[in-house]
Amino acid sequence: MTDPGAAFVEFDRVQKSYDGETLVVKDLNLQIAKGEFVTMLGPSGSGKTTCLMMLAGFETATHGEIKLGGVSINDIPPHKRGIGMVFQSYALFPHMTVGENLSFPLEVRGMGKSEREGKVKRALDMVQMGEFAARRPAQLSGGQQQRIALARALVFEPQVVLMDEPLGALDKQLREHMQFEIKHLHESLGITVVYVTHDQSEALTMSDRVAVFDDGRIQQLAAPADLYERPENSFVAQFIGENNKLPGTVVALDGDNSKTEGKIATVKLEDGATCEALAVKCGGPGSKTLVSIRPERVSVSSEPGPNSTTAQVLELIYLGDHIRCRLNVHGNDEFVVKVPNAAGHKHLVVGETTQITWDAEDARALDPQ
Template structure:
């Protein structure tokens, strides 16, 4: 049954605020029960709008959203039973932490004893059992964050939405909270739709990631698939670091393409993912950690001139000139065997054909 598989379904959803520009263009997604799905994208890409439509704060201009198989376009937000964590937590400043947590229970008419028990359990879940009597303003950012999560979960919704919940925290706290939220998700089995513009956050936490750009989902896949097999140039450049080389397709041979690089004239092999036919322009994408230096057993062999070396402890970041690109980055692991590089030296580099993906050309 469809109803059992999917908790949320977006069907051909479009959204426009002014009747001229579509902020969300034809959005389709099925969110599985118990899934942690992240909507990732630059600001203005439509991801928050999708979340607001799901929460009920923005009406869809076209299309239908289903929750548990029921269309919810005409259901007001307070009847959707979806928990939500807001960007700046939106904890009610005039209530104590315990009152904040009791709010969703009280509006549902729970008895005082039930309220107290659930609030206590929720506070223990986020490891703040002593903080019930404090005001939100007396808590640190991380504590407020945990209270906000607890409040969104205390009434046991099946689905929780999180709108950039960690944006206001500093880096260490953010990483700690990522694991904490992930842990809560796994323990409770609740479905989470998470919005962020931070790709590392998305990669760490999600079961699946929907990468948004320009109102369209560019790719919807598991984190490792997204990172290792980006389907287009936007995803390749948005997720993780990427070396881009421009060239022209000279031959297509099944799943691989031969690409003649601009400037240097060398021809390399790459996986033909989205590169069009022979004679068309393409962008090659290679992860910095997949490039090898100073070895000659690689599928593709080129040479690069070292422009800059940055020592980062566990690895050395080497910026090179390869063909016409001066921004070609190689991550050299800091091992005993690592190549001794000097700025200005020309050194052989190479990579496997499977690690190089021929993609569309980004207009920029």
């Protein structure tokens, strides 16, 4: 989103400190459009959950302004912000039935009984739980409880729904199923969703855009494909997906050296060999860099090229549709290549030496770690 005037949720120079000294959120500027699904992704302690709690009103910003629909909500209490919330722990009232759990936020808002009943039925139907209104949470599975928690967040038709690690307590298969259910609900209802997770597959599957957090700052904000294919720094490259890294020094750039980004950099690696990579976040000749290459962008091939090199096969893991090959490449024992399990691809053997290659445009010269 490039038009600030279209911002529906906005963090404007927001900071947060719990002790008055250490900032856990540092000068955050983020704009989210109405109807957008934005995920805050990052490791524990990166500041993502604190941002969500400030938006919900459960934490107060130390500095800056949080706006909803162009209006500052810094001083508005949580229950008056018109925001729905879904937690990992579900937070359902155990002594209430499913219907009563959903009716409660409507009662708080002073809604009449007949209107409440209509909204509860619609919300339960949205999550395919219409037959469970009379049950209590303890009578439901984890996946069913999470559906009810989602329905409760939607029942009063909030402006924004916030989700804090909502699928973390579910098993892998159910978690993946719920990812698609939440995404489909978002698309059909057109609601604005701000989602927090440390699971990159969730973020890539569900989001319109992902904000990658580290050390209290957004390292990159982009669509899932851009994050994966075009990471802007070494942290994002390592955190999103599997990634091979080769440290080295820039020795040349194509053309003049006045501007580096978008040029092809020749990098001298630690073992003395050279390779070519797209210059993204590196300096001119003499500067340290980290060459980043995705495993699926590397080919086992004898075709000559600027990045052709020999590699020793250290480990092979069969994963059905592909073979995960761990190689020694330029002194790196953790270099991974994914070889499709299909006709026409070379069968590798542990201990043998093979030839690999990759295109310069598929490798990225980033900041050194």
